[in-house]
Amino acid sequence: MRRALPLPFTVLAILGAGFVVLPVVALVIRVPWGEARHALEGVGASTAFRLSLEVSLAATAISVVVGIPLAWTLARITFPGRSVLRAMVVLPVVLPPVVGGLGLLEALGRGGVVGRWLYSALGIQLTFTTAGAIVATTFVAMPLIVLATESGLRSIDLRYERAGAALGGSPWYVMRRVTLPMIAPQLAAGAVLTWARALGEFGATITFAGNLAGRTQTLPLAVYQARETDPGGAVLLSLILVALSLVVLIALRGRLAEAR
Amino acid sequence: MRKATRIVAITLALMAAACSSSNSRTTSPGGGTTKLTVFAASSLTGAFTQIGIDFEASNSGTTVDFNFGSSTDLAAQIASEGTADVFASASGKAMDAVQAKPGVTGRTDFATNQLVIVTPANDPGGVSSMQDLTKPDVKLVLAAVGVPVGDYARQALTNAGILDAATANVVSDEQDDASVLAKVASGEADAGIVYTSDVSTAASSGTHVRSVDIPAALNVTATYPIAVVTGATRSAAAQAFVAYVTGSSGQATLKTFGFGPPPAG
Secondary structure (H helix, E strand, O other): OOOOOOOHHHHHHHHHHHHHHHHHHHHHHHHOOHHHHHHHOOOHHHHHHHHHHHHHHHHHHHHHHHHHHHHHHHHOOOOOOOHHHHOOOOOOHOHHHHHHHHHHHHHOOOOOOOOOHHHHHHHHOOOHHHHHHHHHHHHHHHHHHHHHHHHHHHHOOOOOOOOHHOOOOOHHHHHHHHHHHHHHHHHHHHHHHHHHHHHHHHHHHHHHHHOOOOOOOOHHHHHHHHHHHOHHHHHHHHHHHHHHHHHHHHHHHHHHHOOO | HHHHHHHHHHHHHHHHHHHHHHHHHHHHOOOOOOEEEEEEEEEHHHHHHHHHHHHHHHOOEEEEEEEEOOHHHHHHHHHHHHOOOOEEEHHHHHHHHHHHHOOEEEEEEEEEEEEEEEEEOOOOOOOOHHHHHHHOOOOOEEEOOOOHHHHHHHHHHHHOOOOHHHHHHHHEEEEOOHHHHHHHHHOOOOEEEEEEHHHHHHHHHHHHHHEOOOOOOOEEEEEEEEEEOOOOOOHHHHHHHHHHHHOOHHHHHHEEEEOOOOOOO
16 A cells, blocks of 8 residues: 655655755766776875875764763753853854864964964964864764764663662763663764764865865865866765765664664 | 656656746846856956946946856866856966867956965064975965966976975965965965965955065966856856956956056057
8 A cells, every 4th residue: 555645745855856866876977987096096085085084083083082971961960051052062063164164273273262372382283284184073073972972861761870879880880881881872873973974074174274185185175176177086086975975874774773 | 657757747847947937037137137147266356346346336237246266166167057157267278178168259368467475474484585485394385286376386486496395395285375365364374375466455355464575587477368158148248347357447456456467469
């Protein structure tokens, strides 16, 4: 028995699907398969790919280490300004990344509010470095793990934690043996989403860290530069990003289904 | 089956409606305004914005929309989308590409520009000559290879015999001259190479950088061509705009923004 949808609805759905699928199909059609290898070498694909992995994994690691405690605080502790802080923490999701990059420049750049001290006291300049690219990427990607952790924490029954504490478990023990295992699926999904977002980061990185092959030029930046000099190579690079992201999202769908 | 056909038919009808409505907007019914789309090199941002205002004032009923960016990038956009009426390029090469596809009419050189080294006002890298760009730890920012100002800058460095030493100091390949200037003006980079017009334009908008001259014998002159793009839907207005840019008032504005006159002949 087929469930029927109203006709206009189906038409709109087809338009929507076509709109999303068409650009990806167009990329596949326009890939210069014959000269693929040559084109990939021309745009420095392997360097950009390696750097992208490095930057996105480092950003994910930092996001997990800092983001989970942050989400915990937001979910479990009541303090003045909590809702404002929560909004600020999630802001990078909706903010244009270039605005994030500009903010980072004013904060951590060589002449920035904090960056000035980093530079004069420790000689550290983040702009134009791989570390700077990681900082920019973390800024944009971290909210995803925070959101996932917080929603996980809010969804579980607090009585389990109370029972663990009543039985004499220290807060650290309860967190480790009761709470974390219960929200593990959400944490995993959040970490993967964070990584996927990190992999696609462009605007904050180019604004804050600049664009140099092998140092700050991740795959999205390499695509942007290759557009000018080697459109075919740009299409190929884009397809690598599309493939990577699709694999992540499909794998994630499996995980999320499991979590339910 | 019949239902599927109907769905496809309605979808196509919707798409056709969407296309035709966008067409009717561009043909500008009598008495309405003509909207002119000008694609121009990023270095022309200040000058052309002013010229656009002046042109609109003396051609009532015509509005000018600009798309500023790297000339190479714009040329690629024109070839694939063909939405530009006028193209003003920072290099002959990018104009050649548009001339080949989709084609141009009335191509003429309208301005020249030269290169200059810029540093933050407090000169953190101690750059006071071209040779200083090779000093260790100078953070140099250039436009990427393939962007006209990036290619011209590398040509000037080659003329000075310091291409390798200077490019070893490059910390970022930027997408256009405006981005190079932004990285220097923010104080993050020690030096960059941009057009002389960029410095005048920046100063007029309150951004102050320090400039260091490149010796005339080593400098590179960029010649800017402008043309009406073949297939322009508003070609009369496009021709008028080109005439305005090459005419006396357009030239005077370009001069205030630091551009040189077109090469003689």
